[in-house]
Amino acid sequence: MTTTAKAGSAPVLSRRALNRATLARQLLLERAAMPAKDAVHHLVGLQAQNTKPPYYSLAARLDAFEPRELSELMAAREVARIVTMRSTIHTLTADDCLALRPLVQPVIDRELRMFLKRAPGVDPDEVAKLARACVEERPRPVKELRELLQQHWPNADPRALATLARCTLPLLQTTPRGLWGESGQVTLTSSGSWFGRPEPVPSPEETTALLDSTVLRYLGAFGPASVKDMQIWCGLTRLRAAFERLRPGLLVFRDEHGTELFDLPDAPRPDADTPAPPRFLPEYDNLVLSHADRTRVAPPEYKRRTWCGNFTYCILLVDGLVAGIWRLEQSAKGDRATLTIEPFAPLTRGRRAEVREEGARTLATLSSAASQDVRFGEFYGTKGQ
Template identity: 65%
Template sequence: MTKTKPAGVLGARALNRATLARQLLLSRSPMSAEDAVGHLVGLQAQNVKPPYYALAARLDGFTPEALSRPMADRTVARLVTMRSTIHTHTADDCLTLRPLVQSARDRELRVFRKGLAGVDLDRLAAHARELVEAEPRTMGQLREALLKVWPDADPQSLSVAARCKLPLVQITPRGLWGRSGQVTLTTAEHWLGRPAEPAPAPDDTVLRYLAAFGPASVKDMQAWAGLTRLREVFERLRPRLLTFHDDNGVELFDLPDAPRPDPDTPAPPRFLPEFDNLLLSHADRGRVVPPEHRGRHWQGNIAYRTFLVDGFLAGLWRLDEHALVVEPFGRLDDRRRGELVAEGERMLGVMHPQGTYDIRFGAVRE
């Protein structure tokens, strides 16, 4: 018999279904790729392919061209924003969210202060801007040019300073599906053809975060954004929000009209890329990662491709030359295996329509 949760308490399954609904993973959305990137407030994109797989899991009718096209048209771009990691963002968010997290990028530079002794960071930013706007450059080319001005500085620290001080976009063909290209950089303003806008009020970004990741705590939002001291923003917004608690008594905030499906709502299996935002955007990831699987989708700084069963992390997957290999963390019954095979066939049909792949189950990762 299922115990009834006290009023105002959201257990792991309730949080799971609410988050999946907002992440477009409970049922696929008909929205465009560009609109989905905006709704999700960006997609983590250390590598080129993950944003494409992320949208394939979330959107009805998605094809890789649906993301490649706006990227080629410069309405979507790749740059460092939250948590000092590369994200795929809409052009509007490139020009606003980066200013919002600039304070975190400035703090990051403190780690490199020894290698930047004697370097005027404002002058470095101005010189680096001139260089990459005159001609897009690789990080190695930019580093060499900066070393000519500051020969005694640490080369790596100079390139980190340029990345932290400027909104450097990775220009295409890097980021396009099926295309290759080394990382070549210019500023967001130069690439997108318009000036950066003032940073949005953090209040607006908190509301967007809750729409995509809520219900959530202050620490959840801070973990996602890589920012600190957001408590006062949540307090300012409190009259406009609902509040709940999780099973551990942590206060959660939410939008009044956001979806909070019944915890027993069916959650179909989904194949997610490495570094999917679903697994990275909360301080407490128990809403998606069961305690017994905590840490199993990471090794060092490497994240694995994962799949969900009943809405929760349930194993890893990979593409071999001619096979989609599914490696569950525990035993799956015939019904679950059949659902995963059907979802795998769909994913392969969307992402690799010209390929021929078998689907096989690897050893169970006990």
């Protein structure tokens, strides 16, 4: 629902209207018939702290998605895993790996400064020079890179040295790690070496232009949104100037608390009553990590129920909101797969049927096991549903 608080003021978007708009941008109201690479670009990357979440993300968003499609893109070096937004690992297109990594360097510099305190006397530029020569000779396991650096700084914290290398260089994780159905330790090389393309060193003017285009892409994938929302998403600060440059071409709204929200004029803003089907999302999905006020998708009463210490569960959306958790387990032989759903509150018979149907579709996409089972488990008082 969109209302106007008073004459001349920006229209107010209800929390439910914001929910539906965000779901539409996130390809979660209807599955999109687009290639996986286009989806990765549209979503400005997929959270990839672990190897499976990018596949789970696309299974929830794309029509007829098959995990091997993303895996083949990784093997062909058209997408890759690299630290970018919020100084966390994302799966990005090759173009975005090269462009966004220098854009978010100020975010990574905060981590760099923290680890420099654990490596007194270490010159980060020298670390970068040595690390680049090492990983461009061939992709290196983290342990091997750490040991090489420690030969030069034997008294420094080994973990700090490896982190300094990652913070000073655009290091990405090479395959086979991240390929569907395969395992492999983390091995690193530079983005320029992996893609066979120069690593950009943007001028101040180019950085400004890239930041402005990234604001527009963020709004296209996560809007309507505030300045603070985007800062939460990427980790950068002081982004007000970019939004002000772009203001003449944007629409302006307010949320129910009066926060100013920006949006693209032609972006979808569905009616608040638009049905939102159940969806199974991975842990750390950017849907729930990319706004200062997460209540547009995550009810406050469930805030602590999706986390256990520093670990977060895979989440279930019902009517567009976080409503439970889920897990997928396969037998050692791979012949049996079980998807267990644990709602936070009792579901109506109709909702339960919809969730089960979506669970079966998700399981069929993510597993080739001959025996597949969707079950409802118990979580936070749901016993006896």
